[in-house]
Amino acid sequence: MILLTAAVGIIQLIIAVILAVVALYIGFYIFGRITRDVDEQQELAKGNVAFGIVVAAIFVAIAVVVQSGITGLSVGVSKASALGLMSVDGLTVIGVAIIQLILGVVLAVVAIYIALSILDRLTTGLHEFEELKKGNVAVALEMAGVIIAVALIIQSGVVGITAALG
Template sequence: MKNRIFGQVLKSLILVAVVASTATAAHAAEATSSSPWAGVGGSLGGLLLGVIQLVVGLSLAAFSINKGLALLSRLLGGIDIWGEIKAKNVAVALLAAGVVISYTRVISGGIDAMTRSLLTLGASGVLNGVIGLVAGVINLFVAIAVASFAITVVFRVMDKLTVGIDEKAEFKANNAAIGVIYCGIMIGVSSLVAAGVTGIGSGVSLFLNALVTAFMA
């Protein structure tokens, strides 16, 4: 399942790079042409880029749900998340919702960085697309790794702060209050982490751009 999702994402990223290159070339042609149709190619390329990015986002959404819930199950001692939800365990349902939202918010930072990598790197043509593709893949893997790490850290920190509370037991006992607070903490922390991922993405893009410029000089 995970390999299939990643395969779909990588194929989509390749298409993104090709379309970005086409859009860049069309935009350059527009700048040197006075034809009223000059902007059509660039606009179409931008539209196709948006559609492909949507496909990437949907593929990553499926991955985020599976990965987030699997991580949550491990952190709660291997409980069956869907089994608890089927049993109307509101606490686990709230926590699961918070984890999925957190995962998707952090990974969205990687997608945003990928978009800006493809559109703003200083190279041209196919080279621009290839560099953007590499930067985008790096950004997404960083985002996925950071998302898992951040959720794990939140659990570890909260476990240290709430010495008198057995969180795993409370979740299994359907304590909705602890589900609410954990859900809120997850979503809040994810906003900060997502901003950090976006910053890392910008740094990766700038580094690759400078590296290629240095080699081509």
């Protein structure tokens, strides 16, 4: 029984790492789509601290949301192991948990995109991404605050989904 529990834990860890890396990649990719006129990697390579702050905030935001989804996935895998990992019920529980995690990541990315779009409209006369290219740390901190705040709110929604599906 202890070996089975350890094996389930290792499987959960592997799945969590894979999904976290994929989620971070997707988040960075989507950020690149939002900032069409900016070469993110070039800005980071030249040491643009402002840009680094915003990218770090996106990674933290996605991690916050993914953590909630991973918790739901862990609960799902535990339930599935009790039902039989390869049984129809066990696979269904795992499938629902994975869908919940994916939904959480999608919600986070969409919410961050919408929040940044609204921020851009609210701050007329201030072009955030142009300011980031100039290295404006104050604007970066403003954007980072919005991104992390949205993630914390979305995290509550993912926890709610976990409770509803559990």
